[in-house]
Amino acid sequence: MTASRFVVQPGPDDLPPTADVIVIGGGPAGTAAIWALHRLAPYLRLVLIEASDRLGAGSSLASLECYRTCWPAVCMAKQMERSVEVFHQADEYLGEGAGQALALRxxxxxxxxxxxxxxxxxxxxxxxxxxxxxxxxxxxxxxxxxxxxxxxxxxxxxxxxxxxxxWLDSNALIYRFAQSAGNARILLGVPDVSVCAGGGKVLGVQTPAGFIAAPAVVIAAGARSGAIARTAGVDLPIVxxxxxxxxxxxxxxxxxxxxxxxxxxxxxxxxxxxxxxxxxxxxxxxxxxxxxxxxxxxxxxxxxxxxxxxxxxxxxxxxxxxxxxxxxxxxxxxxxxxxxxxxxxxxxxxxxxxxxxxDGSAAYRILDDGQRQPYESERAIIDAHPALEGLFVSVAHVGHGIMTAPAAGEILASRVLGLPLPDPSFEDFSFNTAWVEYDAAVL
Ligand SMILES: Cc1cc2nc3c(=O)[nH]c(=O)nc-3n(C[C@H](O)[C@H](O)[C@H](O)COP(=O)(O)OP(=O)(O)OC[C@H]3O[C@@H](n4cnc5c(N)ncnc54)[C@H](O)[C@@H]3O)c2cc1C
Incomplete structure (x- = not known):
């Protein structure tokens, strides 16, 4: 395993001028994204930008760190099946000693x-x-x-x-993802980013220390993802x-x-x-x-x-x-x-x-009279943004973003690389799949 390069509060000299993929947000979704991207394409020059001085500074701090396999919607059950496989074989997927660090109970x-x-x-x-x-x-x-x-x-x-x-140690999981992502640059303490776009395409990310050009940017910043997407002039259908x-x-x-x-x-x-x-x-x-x-x-x-x-x-x-x-x-x-x-x-x-x-524009049923009835979906959105080339998201992980992180990372990586999804049911995590059988708020 090559050590990742972590920099806290980077100055202009710490920023690479270019990257292949920039991921914004260092929680379970963002760190799983760089882990999976590196596994599929080790040659990629990856940058992860995190607002806080540490990884995992969002919702995971309040979480119960639990996981379970009993999900009634096919896409969720498959997502968990794959994620549990990674947890069970942590040393293989996340480096030697990961099983001990994750401390699965x-x-x-x-x-x-x-x-x-x-x-x-x-x-x-x-x-x-x-x-x-x-x-x-x-x-x-x-x-x-x-x-x-x-x-x-x-x-x-x-x-x-x-x-x-x-349950497991979610902080260890997040850090293991980041450490297993080859020589990805991890920029911590960068609170104020904007995604730059032009000609209908992503151009890169502006940070207080400078601009990083990249053809692909992933927003995985939890509750702050909507505000970041707006810097690129697009909205996310989330609440x-x-x-x-x-x-x-x-x-x-x-x-x-x-x-x-x-x-x-x-x-x-x-x-x-x-x-x-x-x-x-x-x-x-x-x-x-x-x-x-x-x-x-x-x-x-x-x-x-x-x-x-x-x-x-x-x-x-x-x-x-x-x-x-x-x-x-x-x-x-x-x-x-x-x-x-x-x-x-x-x-x-x-x-x-x-x-x-x-939100209700991304999760709804069509009633007999043709009306849309919004419902509370458990499905994340892990997809390319339909309105801006090169923009990807891994958001809306509801109350299960830790347990589903490994598979979420792999779905995201497939989207970025233009590869077939690891399972056909993962299509249901796209922007435009509004309704899925058995998808409803369940504990
Ligand atoms: C009370 C509670 C209990 C839960 N229990 C469980 C559970 O048992 N099991 C489970 O799997 N899930 C659980 N969850 C859900 C889980 O915590 C979330 O689904 C998961 O944390 C989402 O991951 P994320 O990476 O999308 O977002 P977050 O975890 O919110 O991470 C987002 C990251 O992005 C960073 N960020 C924000 N803005 C910017 C910016 N502008 N630039 C750069 N970085 C930025 C944040 O600092 C943070 O580190 C629980 C959540 C809560 C609130």
Missing amino acids: EQGYLFCAMNEAHAATLRADVARLHELGLNHIEYLDADEVVYRFPWLGKSVIAAKYDPVAG VRPRQSFTTGWRHETFPGHAPMIIGAPPFPHVRPEAGSGAIFGWEYAWRAKGSLEPYRNDGGDALVEPVFPVEPLKDPRFPSITLALLARQFGHRAGEGFADGRYLRSLHHNIGYYVSR
């Missing part, structure tokens, strides 16, 4: 049902997943749940179990949703360290063990949507058209206690028991970041 995902209606939904989910060949996903009845997870309690009457699921998580330094003794990720019943609060003695909690809770997103520009629903930075003021201080109360109610814990134990609230770290998604 394949402890599974357990989706819990507390009533018959939800149990029926989980049973149907499993049937669909088996149709896709994901036969390792199991439907567990009440006895089986008690047998395998006796510490869960009696309120769970059925479950969907994905054993090829767990953002603030999402929260919190980490505790303490975990109740009835929630063991070998537990899987536990997903409750609707509205799906979730939690997994973290580090030695802690836990990390999430819930796709849209509190601002319950009233209004004023004074921010919103889409009329629970999404923002323009992200707000810094995002911290959008945190709901009640989020940790509400999430714990919801889990305690669902799992039948009374005051002082399990998730209703106040010690969870003593040493917590509350995080927030954005989910970036397709």
